[in-house]
Amino acid sequence: MSKKMDPRVIRTRQLLRDALVELIDEQGYEKITVQDITQRATLNRATFYLHYRDKLDLLYQSSEETLHELVNSIHPTFEEKKDFDLLPNYEQPHETFMHLFEQIGLNSKLYKVYLTEKNIPYFSGGLKDIIIDFVSSGIQFMEPNDQKLTVPREMAVRFYAAAFLEVIVWWLENDMPYTPKFMATQLMRITIKGPYIDNPFQQ
Amino acid sequence: MSKKMDPRVIRTRQLLRDALVELIDEQGYEKITVQDITQRATLNRATFYLHYRDKLDLLYQSSEETLHELVNSIHPTFEEKKDFDLLPNYEQPHETFMHLFEQIGLNSKLYKVYLTEKNIPYFSGGLKDIIIDFVSSGIQFMEPNDQKLTVPREMAVRFYAAAFLEVIVWWLENDMPYTPKFMATQLMRITIKGPYIDNPFQQ
């Protein structure tokens, strides 16, 4: 779709999106104005309204595009390995987890700002929804009925989805101190084995 | 400290805080203005500025007060049972968890709005910090050194803190379908046993 677009439009929108990320990083989302954004992007303020309705719309469209890219980069892996093998190979990093961390790492500036700055609408919720889908599919594959779940299905899905998202945020806050492969492995371990090794109460 | 205050001040501030919760629930945080809040509270707009700097300040002070009440209601239990017994009695509900759910249930309207509405500053982060302290203490007691942890300590703390918070949010979103005792028990089970019962890979 971007092939049909005037290159100036692409340039303008990218300038605005980059300016938004920079300014959120510097001042926080709440404080910045459309004036600030266009000034940073070296564009006239009226130009802004040719492309976006307001500040929130710019953030929303930027978030949507980024998250769509993420889903598209993960989906192939997701389809190939229909069995998920979430449990059996729990000492191996899960491939979807790895792709998740890798893709985020490729765009870490934006992810870090959008996920760690306070009061950013949409983005965290959107990523959480993506992770909820992934977790839900995984648990659905492992346990199609609810008999062998320790807690209600919905509760478990939300529990692990939020936990995974938080680990991603932690990873970004600390400037990605571990590799995607290591992170994916760790998530598998803590999910399956819990917090403690050799826990006698575990089974 | 509230004993020294003029009852009119207490009344005014309570009116403003209640109006804030109502309006966030009805329109969302972003949309509402100081005008809206004072109109709903049947106060003059200038009166607002005698008590709060702006909309964010009102939200912040309201959040702080609510979270302080929560910590105070939990802290006694926290001190009494220094051993935490997080693991040994994992089929029993953890007392601090129970008090957490009970206290939230007593003020559920505010908690539900502040935790489930989008783009509410401060509150979620503040509650998460409280839970992080709790989780961190629990893990510190169980495993003072990092030898027997399945993943880096900081990662585990954030993992479970975010998971617990999400379950609280889930509970509120669904209008508290289970008792605090049941919720506390479920959190213990999923934390210690993981998602699946009789999981052969668990030990």
Add this chain to the structure above:
DNA sequence: TATATTAACGACACGGTGTCGATAATACAA
């Protein structure tokens, strides 16, 4: 180089903000 598309620019009314001074209402203590 011609043409169509888009950006730049200046200006405008609008609405919410934060503050002010003067007046009215109210709690509490004498």
Add this chain to the structure above:
DNA sequence: TTGTATTATCGACACCGTGTCGTTAATATA
């Protein structure tokens, strides 16, 4: 019950960011 201090009310003000004009300038592409 009355006096006093505190607080709320009220109307008004300048300020700032917003969203939208119409006109002019710049630029990509054929």
